[in-house]
Amino acid sequence: MEPILLRARGTKDSRSIAAYRAAGGYRAIAKALAMEPSAVIAEVRSAGLRGRGGAGFPTGVKWGFVPKDSPKAKYLICNADESEPGTFKDREIIHVDPHMVIEGIVIASHAIGANAAYIYIRGEFHAEALMLQAAIDEAAAAGMIGHDILGSGFSLEVHVHRGAGAYICGEETALIESIEGKRGLPRLKPPFPAVVGLFGCPTVVNNVETLACVPHIIERGAAWFAAIGTERSKGPKLFSVSGHVNRPGVYELPMGTPFREIIYEVCGGIRGGRALKAFIPGGSSCPVLPADKVDVGSDFESVAAAGSMLGSGGLIVMDDTVDMVWALDNILTFYAHESCGQCTPCREGSDWALDVVRRIRRGFGRPEDIETLERIARYASQGMTICPFGDAFSEPIKSFLKHFGHEFSAAIATARPLPDPKTPVLPLHSGSGWHGNY
Amino acid sequence: MAGAPTAPVNAAPPEDVAEVRFDAALEAEIGRILSRYPTTQAALLPVLWCCQERWGWISPGITRAVARRLGLSPASVEGVLTFYTMYHREPPGRYALQVCTTLSCQLCGAADLAGHLQRRLGIGFGETTADGRFTLIDVQCLGACGEGPVIQINNDYYTALTAQRLDELLDRLE
Numbered sequence: 225m226e227p228i229l230l231r232a233r234g235t236k237d238s239r240s241i242a243a244y245r246a247a248g249g250y251r252a253i254a255k256a257l258a259m260e261p262s263a264v265i266a267e268v269r270s271a272g273l274r275g276r277g278g279a280g281f282p283t284g285v286k287w288g289f290v291p292k293d294s295p296k297a298k299y300l301i302c303n304a305d306e307s308e309p310g311t312f313k314d315r316e317i318i319h320v321d322p323h324m325v326i327e328g329i330v331i332a333s334h335a336i337g338a339n340a341a342y343i344y345i346r347g348e349f350h351a352e353a354l355m356l357q358a359a360i361d362e363a364a365a366a367g368m369i370g371h372d373i374l375g376s377g378f379s380l381e382v383h384v385h386r387g388a389g390a391y392i393c394g395e396e397t398a399l400i401e402s403i404e405g406k407r408g409l410p411r412l413k414p415p416f417p418a419v420v421g422l423f424g425c426p427t428v429v430n431n432v433e434t435l436a437c438v439p440h441i442i443e444r445g446a447a448w449f450a451a452i453g454t455e456r457s458k459g460p461k462l463f464s465v466s467g468h469v470n471r472p473g474v475y476e477l478p479m480g481t482p483f484r485e486i487i488y489e490v491c492g493g494i495r496g497g498r499a500l501k502a503f504i505p506g507g508s509s510c511p512v513l514p515a516d517k518v519d520v521g522s523d524f525e526s527v528a529a530a531g532s533m534l535g536s537g538g539l540i541v542m543d544d545t546v547d548m549v550w551a552l553d554n555i556l557t558f559y560a561h562e563s564c565g566q567c568t569p570c571r572e573g574s575d576w577a578l579d580v581v582r583r584i585r586r587g588f589g590r591p592e593d594i595e596t597l598e599r600i601a602r603y604a605s606q607g608m609t610i611c612p613f614g615d616a617f618s619e620p621i622k623s624f625l626k627h628f629g630h631e632f633s634a635a636i637a638t639a640r641p642l643p644d645p646k647t648p649v650l651p652l653h654s655g656s657g658w659h660g661n662y
Numbered sequence: 663m664a665g666a667p668t669a670p671v672n673a674a675p676p677e678d679v680a681e682v683r684f685d686a687a688l689e690a691e692i693g694r695i696l697s698r699y700p701t702t703q704a705a706l707l708p709v710l711w712c713c714q715e716r717w718g719w720i721s722p723g724i725t726r727a728v729a730r731r732l733g734l735s736p737a738s739v740e741g742v743l744t745f746y747t748m749y750h751r752e753p754p755g756r757y758a759l760q761v762c763t764t765l766s767c768q769l770c771g772a773a774d775l776a777g778h779l780q781r782r783l784g785i786g787f788g789e790t791t792a793d794g795r796f797t798l799i800d801v802q803c804l805g806a807c808g809e810g811p812v813i814q815i816n817n818d819y820y821t822a823l824t825a826q827r828l829d830e831l832l833d834r835l836e
Binding site for chain 1: 698699700701703704705706707708710711732741742745746747748749763764765766768769770801802803804805806807808809810814817818819
């Protein structure tokens with residue numbers, strides 16, 4: 225497949241507007257602004273573009289939810305809060321071609337009738353925030369952002385808003401709260417942001433990669449885009465591959481490419497020639513899959529049928545040396561740290577599950593621990609919490625127990641009885657109980 | 663890794679920021695921030711960032727000054743401040759070494775690197791060396807998993823590190 229989103233990788237000064245224009249950039253804006261907003265939405269919808277942030281919701285449908293007759297202002301938000309462990313593709317797009325994102329933002333804003341757009345970027349991405357601001361300034365100087373763009377009568381201002389360290393702000397309603405200057409606590413839905421979002425106004429939140437696809441769809445047409453990938457998972461996808469492979473990194477591939485091909489051909493196989501033990505297909509909140517699922521295709525449907533999720537395309541590869549009790553401990557440390565604390569099953573459940581897994585790993589497991597973990601996961605997931613964070617830490621628990629439960633049982637079977645059964649295993653949090661004991 | 667080494671942060675001593683006033687330059691920046699949003703409160707995160715850039719951390723006195731300037735209660739500013747992990751509420755060392763401890767970096771040796779750092783500096787996570795040079799912080803996923811292990815020093819990312827490369831790097835930071 226020809227590179228599309230990463231076509232500028234390796235070219236000189238690829239972040240400059242001159243390079244972007246030389247590669248054909250900013251042609252789609254004129255075309256889109258000459259189209260009715262409804263026609264732009266229809267084009268994106270028929271291209272079959274689905275959100276690249278993890279949920280896979282059809283982008284054109286999301287845009288269509290914005291009420292056309294609302295007297296309120298409308299907002300577009302570009303979600304660059306990329307924080308799901310194993311995911312680093314949006315950072316790559318920003319490093320390679322930030323103008324592609326800016327062009328997508330302008331077209332999407334025109335489609336939904338927004339005159340202001342915010343790019344919410346995680347606080348750690350300081351360099352990337354500067355890259356985006358430089359691109360905004362260049363685009364404004366070239367008349368691609370600002371008042372009456374290309375004489376169309378459409379005006380747009382674009383601002384970068386930095387987060388300050390909170391995974392949950394990648395959830396769209398927590399992100400909105402964060403821009404409003406509040407703690408990033410997710411909101412109950414409905415109402416959905418398309419109706420009541422930022423500052424109480426209709427708002428669309430789209431991922432960086434999603435928006436980067438938009439100029440290509442407008443310029444080359446829905447049919448061209450839809451011809452890439454599988455029947456229901458269309459277009460190119462960026463896969464962030466990390467862990468035990470020889471060539472980790474970001475790769476652009478058609479959706480549906482089998483994981484075997486990604487791991488063994490694209491990424492050069494397992495480091496040190498070892499055997500594959502397990503992989504997480506879409507970022508650490510997606511269920512882990514054992515090595516025998518490696519022939520599954522990397523499209524939304526195939527991964528779901530195999531019992532996991534494509535998520536953000538953050539593929540984490542683990543070889544046969546990995547202790548799966550350790551791996552779940554590590555994943556739960558992340559989620560216990562990042563729970564916003566709003567809902568009891570998530571706030572308490574994430575800490576509790578981590579406590580139990582750490583106890584098992586330290587050789588103090590109890591026979592009832594497996595059932596306790598299953599119960600915590602059951603009561604924190606599937607609609608028991610305001611946002612999907614409950615599922616985000618429950619799915620790893622369920623899948624690790626399903627595929628690698630024997631490792632947990634073995635650790636429990638050889639456990640030493642606690643010297644005093646009332647001795648707490650706390651402290652839990654990284655930062656306080658962290659002694660490099662890995 | 664190439665290029666100029668990370669610039670140090672010189673955090674203001676607590677007695678200098680027990681109470682603060684915003685000078686003309688900071689006021690001008692706050693004015694530019696406010697123009698980007700329809701509400702005053704939306705300026706809170708960016709204004710806190712400006713203050714941290716100026717003083718290196720957010721003292722209780724700075725918290726009160728931000729609250730006064732934006733018409734918010736000190737308690738609500740404190741609430742926001744403590745929700746996010748990147749605002750320092752104590753003066754950090756000149757270099758904040760933020761070590762990613764999440765899965766992909768761990769699979770690539772982050773624990774060895776963390777142990778090496780603790781031994782070399784003689785401090786644990788959350789602590790600052792006696793000379794005020796380094797603060798060691800364990801952080802969650804930094805979003806650069808393909809280049810693990812990753813350490814963020816102040817604003818800069820350093821990737822694919824080994825103990826030897828890290829030693830060379832730290833020797834250059836004063």
